[in-house]
Amino acid sequence: METVETKLPDSVLDVFRAASTSSIATLLYKRGLRTNFIQGVTRLGGDRPNMVGQAFTLRYIPAREDLNPIEVFQDPDHPQRVAVETVPPGQVLVMDCRGDATAASAGAILAKRMEVRGCAGIVTDGGLRDTGQIGALSMPAYCAAPSAPTNLTKHHAIDLNVPIGCGTAPVFPGDLVVGDVDGVIIVPLHMAEEIAKEIKGMEAFEAFVFEQVTNGASIVGLYPPNEETRARFDALVKDEKKDTA
Amino acid sequence: METVETKLPDSVLDVFRAASTSSIATLLYKRGLRTNFIQGVTRLGGDRPNMVGQAFTLRYIPAREDLNPIEVFQDPDHPQRVAVETVPPGQVLVMDCRGDATAASAGAILAKRMEVRGCAGIVTDGGLRDTGQIGALSMPAYCAAPSAPTNLTKHHAIDLNVPIGCGTAPVFPGDLVVGDVDGVIIVPLHMAEEIAKEIKGMEAFEAFVFEQVTNGASIVGLYPPNEETRARFDALVKDEKKDTA
Amino acid sequence: METVETKLPDSVLDVFRAASTSSIATLLYKRGLRTNFIQGVTRLGGDRPNMVGQAFTLRYIPAREDLNPIEVFQDPDHPQRVAVETVPPGQVLVMDCRGDATAASAGAILAKRMEVRGCAGIVTDGGLRDTGQIGALSMPAYCAAPSAPTNLTKHHAIDLNVPIGCGTAPVFPGDLVVGDVDGVIIVPLHMAEEIAKEIKGMEAFEAFVFEQVTNGASIVGLYPPNEETRARFDALVKDEKKDTA
Amino acid sequence: METVETKLPDSVLDVFRAASTSSIATLLYKRGLRTNFIQGVTRLGGDRPNMVGQAFTLRYIPAREDLNPIEVFQDPDHPQRVAVETVPPGQVLVMDCRGDATAASAGAILAKRMEVRGCAGIVTDGGLRDTGQIGALSMPAYCAAPSAPTNLTKHHAIDLNVPIGCGTAPVFPGDLVVGDVDGVIIVPLHMAEEIAKEIKGMEAFEAFVFEQVTNGASIVGLYPPNEETRARFDALVKDEKKDTA
Amino acid sequence: METVETKLPDSVLDVFRAASTSSIATLLYKRGLRTNFIQGVTRLGGDRPNMVGQAFTLRYIPAREDLNPIEVFQDPDHPQRVAVETVPPGQVLVMDCRGDATAASAGAILAKRMEVRGCAGIVTDGGLRDTGQIGALSMPAYCAAPSAPTNLTKHHAIDLNVPIGCGTAPVFPGDLVVGDVDGVIIVPLHMAEEIAKEIKGMEAFEAFVFEQVTNGASIVGLYPPNEETRARFDALVKDEKKDTA
Amino acid sequence: METVETKLPDSVLDVFRAASTSSIATLLYKRGLRTNFIQGVTRLGGDRPNMVGQAFTLRYIPAREDLNPIEVFQDPDHPQRVAVETVPPGQVLVMDCRGDATAASAGAILAKRMEVRGCAGIVTDGGLRDTGQIGALSMPAYCAAPSAPTNLTKHHAIDLNVPIGCGTAPVFPGDLVVGDVDGVIIVPLHMAEEIAKEIKGMEAFEAFVFEQVTNGASIVGLYPPNEETRARFDALVKDEKKDTA
16 A cells, blocks of 8 residues: 555645536646546435545455455455545545446445545445435445445455556546546546646636526637637636625 | 428427327337437436427547647537537437547537527437536436536537437437437437327327326226227217317 | 245335345345346336335347237237236336346336236336336336337237346346345345344344444444444343333 | 247258348348347357258346256256257257356357257357367357356256247247358248248349359449349349259 | 548558558557547458558448338449449448447448459448358458348448548548558548658568567567667668668 | 465466366356456467466556656566566466457567567457467467557556456466466466366366267266266276276
């Protein structure tokens, strides 16, 4: 298990709490990154704030029947249990189940424990069980499908905090994980601050465009903006800054 | 881009506003059509009236990286943007993404613009981004999955209003598109009026059957009806006509 | 069509009404059963009590066009219609559609008839149509996807109450079917009473653990329990029995 | 197990020994049948004559671990073993594995026994093991993939000679099974004689067309034929009949 | 149907006749292109020279039963038939079947006609029928699977020589198509000459490396080369040029 | 990178050189292991002796574009290159590509280097490029599909000799890997000697059965054997021992 030294400041995390995964995807696209959206995972439960936190990873390999009797959970060093007690407050547990959702990677008790510990969320490209209870938590959780079978049925927990794949996205420990209603996206750690800076203006501009469109404006010259639109938006931003000064 | 000359009258569209895709599927089945239901797309947001309108199509091919830098959106002739400003009020934008939902085919701003322009809905066998905002519109939208990556990541917009495939269904410009909670079905343009005539009675009969079943009737002789049932229903229809006369 | 002689007593069924599919999955796992969760089916409509009942099965093979004109429903002996009128009150209709959800295996009228007849639920690894109406019933229904096309489009009903596969799970007539928000699981008939006995204590213990975790307890030594935890729980159970005596 | 009374005469079978599955597919298509080609199965070993015979079916459901210890093969009534000893000489064993090729449905010893017994072939939409040995037999065999795990791993043999699905095609006991290098197609029993009559001329015409094309003819007016081409072909056939008279 | 004006000179095509798709893939990768390999298609028949030619495209949409009776082939303007008679000698027919290989996109007679006309090959992400005969032609053919059903079963030919997707790769008319034993790759027309120049040296260097490795050299410092290796290779090339001068 | 201490003796490896993966699968099944066959990989090239060796593993995660420029191969510590130079003679390189065959995990030069170094084979659940050249080596290689794109396109090499999943099978460093025409199976290291002992007799018995069946014997009482058959086989073995004594 590696330790992630770099902790992102709250000011950066706060920016992402107000950002959408689609805006992040566009900014990653501009930097050549096309695969960082975690395909095929869905949020349990209803509407809630963005999930934002650095990644703490758990890697599973396929289960081998002789290694996975139910008794393995008696072992206090079982990696899944260690993960739940070890993922630092404010971080997101990201699990690599090789996209196999025919068994759970965690259930309600472990999820509740993580919530109590102040973790920021759960993401798995496998299943989750007890999805009714997990969906009722305030801590967000994303999975590929509800799945009642215990993780031992298909998944053998093997490694903590190593680079993994989750739903075709690469995830390195410490990467920033952001989840909204569209799904979950991974921001490489070294890009997080830079993207935070750029995304603030982008979200403001998109809100401005949405309002213009609501009022009947055509998207031509507006989205993307021509010079005139850009000038109008810049003026508006300046005015707002004055107002809130 | 071809122009569709035939516009279906409101009277026909109104019939489909009260029809279910399952009834339409049965009437198409009787005419030998088995593939016109768009498999694998889901409606965003909660309950709402049927989506009903003629098809305006947008075709994507797989993106090629050198052709799809983010700057292509600056081009006012980019087919996706042209589609959004061109699809006639009352029509449905149907997009062919070759069933690849790992990138969006549109987002909230474009969807809002279409709503403002009076379009009848969006259907894509790819992804949609900003699905929270799109699901909150009154205009219905159907996609294969929420997906944050911009369409440039996977999709290169190439053609407007040509025949396409959408989720294994053939879609010709001008075909009638009907969506309800089960999904979306395509009624070939030349069959629309004929099916409209037949479906009215069919929906009435199914409502009658549902009521009978609710009251404890067996489906034997009722669904499908034997002669006695058919006579009872016909009498009922006659009575109702008198009542509303 | 075989007849299932063994009817499980209400006392057993009642235990499963308060059990979760994930607990059942764990108890089956302890007995070496890894495949009895029906993968890939989702419950229509919102929250409701567990679906609990013995399995009555319907087997479909792929449709052959000359055998499946719409007129086949006129035949009162069509197996799908016979199933709907024959599945005993309290039992669950489980349908084998070979995992093909591109056509429905039933619609609202048949589902309503089953509800009126007192059936306990519907499970299919194919599609269901009229999912709005079916989701509004009190009787639970699970399917792989909403799908408007009539079952004749893809499915030819062939057999009643034979062993089938449903979503990769083996289902024998008379097996116990339990459904909750995670999905549906099959308990082999001969194991039902034994598992009922064991699961009661298991659910009580998990509730105890969940409460402890909510109050801040670590899962180490708690889940799974060490001797001290087990003693505390046993004492608690004894006290509760006194209280309710 | 039903018994198929109708045995096709050798004269009909012989016609199909010289026919291609693609010609058969076209003739079924003309009669409205679109799904009778068994998708996704491949012939083991190299070139050999067509596989032609009536279908004898074996149905598997998913294995349940407690029912499928290795000892079940000790039971002389195990359906897979009964099938191998019971499929009549000249017939084809068609197996329904629900398209799951992650385990075998038979191996070399059973295949050899069938060859010795004079069976016409094996088709499974699951796996076959010992594919090197099976591919070296003179009896043709088709499967979805080579797969070493014993059938008990995934498949529980349950029924003999009932209607089944194989690779999305419906198969009724007694249907005619024809296999060539493209794959396997099912001819409904009652259509076999009629199609035999039509296909003879069709194959002759296609051979004529192939020769014309080889000699440089355009396909326009040739394939499909205009009246002149048809007349030339008819004249040729008449001449050949004279020659061989 | 657009006309492609730019015809690549034979000197360029000849370079690609001696190049591997894997080398081309690497050179496209260096230019940022990751998706131009046509995934999932296999060459019919045994070993043969590279397939090299510019793309002539045919687009299919899903078939609609009322539009696709067998009689449509009587129409001399049916796009599939026009394609076969129109694709210029030396070019490759590339077909977009939306990755659906459950029906053929062509058969032996059409393939033979193309061979006689001097076409360079066939590529389809759907099926081919009569694969025994097609695999015996000298003209190479690639498909996703052998499939006997006529194309009308699933595919409706709609467009000639427009940009298409084939097996997730974008294909523009006139692009260079290269096929070897690994599969088929698309070189964008405007990159073809530049890549031709670079690939010649690359293939020579890889042959040099392969020989060194065969003789026992480690790949460290050899592949990729350090300065010393590069110098040795350059010297060798100079010597060879002298020898052949 | 862990080091595997236990090296299996040649006597054990030799037994597996004469064993089939299907026999091994059955012996693993008897011990409760159902998932150790690597699903979906195919051997390149024609017939050859069994691949037998202990596993040396290489783990890939999904590629991230900024981390995978073509220049990474200049790094002598790139894990893929280190793997090729480090896998001990007699061992098999097993690669975890998460089942994604849309890019290669190695090509001809690296495979040749491994062959020269005396490695026992290559297994990947991703693609291989230059499959013509690799299939011509004497060292066996298995992959999910030929795929020309360089591994950087999709795969980021991250770890050597850790437990991995390959094609849904769990693989621990040092496990025994056996490949034949059916595919590849993993024998857990600690079971290898025990299975070696049992499989010898099993293969002899199956050869005996195959011969009996060839001579016309029914499988009833023969396969599995009744007491009489067992006695006959034992007598035969005794005689053969005498003969070779």
